[in-house]
Amino acid sequence: MKMKVGAESSREAYKVFTFKDDDENSEESLSVTIPEMLDPQFGMYVWPCAVVLAQFLWNRRRELKNKTVLELGAGVALPGVAAALLGSSVLLSDSAELPQCLENCARSCRTNGLKVVPAPGPGVPCSAVPVLGLSWGHVSPRLLSLPRVDLILGSDVFYDPQDFESVLVTVAFLFRKNPLAQFWTTYQVRSSDWSLELLLARWSMSCESVPLGSFEADKPELAGSHLPGNHSIQMMVIAPDDGRRSQCRQTQHRGDGDNARGKHD
Numbered sequence: 001m002k003m004k005v006g007a008e009s010s011r012e013a014y015k016v017f018t019f020k021d022d023d024e025n026s027e028e029s030l031s032v033t034i035p036e037m038l039d040p041q042f043g044m045y046v047w048p049c050a051v052v053l054a055q056f057l058w059n060r061r062r063e064l065k066n067k068t069v070l071e072l073g074a075g076v077a078l079p080g081v082a083a084a085l086l087g088s089s090v091l092l093s094d095s096a097e098l099p100q101c102l103e104n105c106a107r108s109c110r111t112n113g114l115k116v117v118p119a120p121g122p123g124v125p126c127s128a129v130p131v132l133g134l135s136w137g138h139v140s141p142r143l144l145s146l147p148r149v150d151l152i153l154g155s156d157v158f159y160d161p162q163d164f165e166s167v168l169v170t171v172a173f174l175f176r177k178n179p180l181a182q183f184w185t186t187y188q189v190r191s192s193d194w195s196l197e198l199l200l201a202r203w204s205m206s207c208e209s210v211p212l213g214s215f216e217a218d219k220p221e222l223a224g225s226h227l228p229g230n231h232s233i234q235m236m237v238i239a240p241d242d243g244r245r246s247q248c249r250q251t252q253h254r255g256d257g258d259n260a261r262g263k264h265d
């Protein structure tokens, strides 16, 4: 697995993430090139959670064909771009107030040969990627006009507890329109005081915590990148609560140890 770092200008650098199975007999692989801006803003570079979520997508790649996938708070959009390259119709979004982050989404698409369009609509090929301003918690005309979605992605969107409920308000709205959709999200445990559980109950959502070992992500280097390191990252599948599941449960996979790398609850 290789990650190359190159520089186009003093403010922009490229990282290449190469996803492969651990099975040495498998020849399948996916390479995604992400341009990063050397800038202190959050949405300018790849966060460790993004590599883990993209690894989950790689592991589930056969489920992604012909799905419609919306990424929230995409930043440089490693997971969304990976989903597009794996055969999904992808919509990327970031805050409507952060045009620079939307430009980053578009730049990542173009770097990987994906056509960018300003909005979904008739005549737009499913391989083209709409890049949309969607601010969490706002029921905007843009959110109201979204097409049907099967999957919602969010990598490191739960990084500020003040925004947790706004993210879930947007997801709850999308679930109401798409009752079979799921929200695949990676979460970096930055404080043991933070919890999503009460909010998930308030917005009638259930959550399955997926052990990283079950998708070959329980290691400090993934896709040729050292970004995951020893950060404590959780992979969660959130769905509308159908009343049958417990609020937050952990999938058990044979041979899996901890739920996530690092030490956390």
Ligand SMILES: C[S@@+](CC[C@H](N)C(=O)[O-])C[C@H]1O[C@@H](n2cnc3c(N)ncnc32)[C@H](O)[C@@H]1O
Residues within 6 Å of the ligand: 042, 043, 044, 045, 046, 047, 048, 049, 050, 072, 073, 074, 075, 076, 077, 078, 093, 094, 095, 096, 098, 101, 134, 135, 136, 154, 155, 156, 157, 159, 163
């Ligand atoms: C920690 S970064 C994660 C970026 C990217 N998903 C990743 O993992 O590499 C958080 C992202 O959320 C976006 N964001 C912050 N506040 C937002 C809001 N209110 N609505 C939508 N996106 C927001 C930021 O612009 C940024 O791209």
